[in-house]
Amino acid sequence: xxxxDTDMDYMVRTQGAxxxxxxxxxxxxxxxxxxxxxxxxxxxxIFQINLSDLIDSLMGLLIFLFFVLIALLFWAxxxxxxxxxxxxx
Numbered sequence: 001x002x003x004x005d006t007d008m009d010y011m012v013r014t015q016g017a018x019x020x021x022x023x024x025x026x027x028x029x030x031x032x033x034x035x036x037x038x039x040x041x042x043x044x045x046i047f048q049i050n051l052s053d054l055i056d057s058l059m060g061l062l063i064f065l066f067f068v069l070i071a072l073l074f075w076a077x078x079x080x081x082x083x084x085x086x087x088x089x
Contacts, residue, residue: 023076030069037062 037058044051051058 027069027072027076030065030072033065 041051043049
């Protein structure tokens with residue numbers, strides 16, 4: 001009878017062991033904003049809605065979304081740091 005192999009390493013899955021590309025999934029919300037903006041412009045063109053009063057606000061929104069996109073890209077591409085605050089070695 002062979003002895004049991006008790007030295008096997010078992011993979012322990014924790015909550016922090018997610019796919020590293022999962023941060024990029026947050027960026028998928030940005031095209032939704034673009035599609036909504038295109039729908040607003042298409043509806044305004046079809047129904048002849050005057051958007052001249054909203055142009056300053058829309059440009060401010062676009063500039064804000066640009067900075068949000070840059071911040072999300074930096075966050076998504078940042079290397080993950082494993083903290084040992086749980087006491088595991």
